[in-house]
Amino acid sequence: MSYWLVKSEPETYGWHQFIQQGRAVWDGVRNYQARNNLMAMQPGDLVLFYHSVTKPAVVGLARVVRGAYPDPTVTKVPNRWVVVELEPVLALDKPVSLGQIKADPRFAAIALIRQSRLSVMPVRPDEFDRILELGTLVDGDQ
DNA sequence: GCCAACGTTGGC
DNA sequence: GCCAACGTTGGC
Numbered sequence: 364m365s366y367w368l369v370k371s372e373p374e375t376y377g378w379h380q381f382i383q384q385g386r387a388v389w390d391g392v393r394n395y396q397a398r399n400n401l402m403a404m405q406p407g408d409l410v411l412f413y414h415s416v417t418k419p420a421v422v423g424l425a426r427v428v429r430g431a432y433p434d435p436t437v438t439k440v441p442n443r444w445v446v447v448e449l450e451p452v453l454a455l456d457k458p459v460s461l462g463q464i465k466a467d468p469r470f471a472a473i474a475l476i477r478q479s480r481l482s483v484m485p486v487r488p489d490e491f492d493r494i495l496e497l498g499t500l501v502d503g504d505q
Numbered sequence: 506g507c508c509a510a511c512g513t514t515g516g517c
Numbered sequence: 518g519c520c521a522a523c524g525t526t527g528g529c
Contacts, residue, residue: 370514370515372514372515394524395524415514415515415516416514416515416516419515419516461516478522478523479514479515479516479521479522479523480513480514480515480522480523480524482514
């Protein structure tokens with residue numbers, strides 16, 4: 364099983380809309396590195412859902428429910444682009460902000476910082492665990 | 506194949 | 518709104 368992070372601008376497609384729809388076809392990716400990451404996703408892989416631009420933060424967790432297939436929104440031949448399908452798993456109790464991630468030395472190598480413009484990227488297991496830990500309320504919080 | 510110009514992403 | 522990073526396009 365692998366871990367991933369996907370970015371979305373909340374004004375275009377936000378976590379709230381994702382929850383309401385219950386499932387998302389992750390289309391519109393037009394960068395080869397991001398596409399290659401989509402192609403490596405397998406059903407069951409876990410995906411951090413990140414809001415970019417306004418209040419940048421990881422806001423929730425999703426799961427891959429269908430692996431890569433050709434992007435149906437592309438009409439040009441040959442179609443070089445793919446989509447995956449995602450469903451929500453849980454909202455984080457507390458969004459984990461980009462500022463928090465940048466401030467934590469455990470995230471020194473995270474692709475989110477090192478390749479700030481990439482929209483679909485792998486996340487290491489230790490990074491994934493740490494983000495869930497930061498995003499989860501425990502006794503003593505609040 | 507190189508590189509300048511230009512467009513896009515995304516943080517601040 | 519600005520700008521850094523970086524991907525793409527097109528002239529040569």
